[in-house]
Amino acid sequence: MTITDDMLSAFLDGELPPEEMKRVAAAIDADAGLRRRAEALAAPDAIIKHAYSAIDDAPMPASVTALLADAEIEPQPENNVIALRARVTRQREIWRLPIAASIALAAGIALGLSITPKEGVQIAGAVKPGDALFAALETTPSGETRALADGLNAAMVLTFRAGETWCREFTLAGPNDGARAIACREEDAWAVKLVAAEAPAGEGYATAASAVSAAFDAGAVALGADEPLDAAREAALLRSGWAMASD
């Protein structure tokens, strides 16, 4: 059977019927020339994905977010998707978030949120060994939930690499409120990089909540959360105690 470029290309995308996938895989295995051709066809994907994903780092143009924020319901921040650094200061204006913080405090765990009465919430801090959340971050596979205290659960969402560190997105759910957060593993602690309160159900804050959610998503993407590890690699990472060598 002749293996055409069309078949190799569809093979690379996993788009052939199962039987043909096997046949092409076997043919590639048996023929070094065919393998080189498959490698050559695969190479451009990584190159263009890398080149064109670079725009993710740039702040969303204000003219575009303003278009979308133009809803008549409530005044909106003029720019609800912005660069990470700028966003951290802005978030205090958008949400005065007692919610994530109060969950942490009520449960007596150190989420690393230092609170001052006027400013709301500081979004940085460390989860240290000994905290229930630390253990949950260290050992819980994504997709699983760990009880931290009475009525407070942490659910791991995903794991990703951010430069030289590993980060995890997770959610906290208390009796009435919840929060989404991202923490990154540092030498002896998990540093909380982002926290967003989940809007209380039934309140009229849909607009503000979606701005927070968009800001969180933008921050998450800026950190690299749009390229999570698959389950197998994450499992290996958990087994290894978070060794940095990832491949």
Add this chain to the structure above:
Amino acid sequence: MRKPDSALRKELTDLLPHVRRYAYSLTGSRADADDLLQATVERLLRRGAPADADLRKWSYRVCKNLWIDEIRARRVRTDAVSEGKIDIVDRIDGERAVLGAISLAEVNRAMDALPDDQRAALALVAVEGLSYAEAAEALEIPIGTIMSRISRARAALAQFFASPDAESAEGARP
């Protein structure tokens, strides 16, 4: 039935990074990508989308159609870039986008050499991660057409990126 305006705005807000990356894959310039993104969002807000439409695919389609419409204007600008009149934003791009020895300018030269239909299909699958079925729906063409456009695009890019160094390394392999 149209999607309610509030739902449309919320969904679009979540989709912005995807549509923007697609716009960048199509135009190869940040400034043009953001212009195209803005035009796409304006078009979607003005004309809306059917209530049952998958807004992500719908947005890609609008984006690609606008890009095709604007293509002549875009080419004028691209020519200015290749003559060396590059603005600072694009220069930063070039520095960041280096993968091995391949700069953004080279990636753009390779992508610009592709027929527009091939570029639009490859960007959806290789950069945005759509399946052939999803890409076919977004671009309103049969799956078989997606398959052959992507294959031809990859073959052309592979030839473009193949360097003499890579060739000799292959030859040295046992």
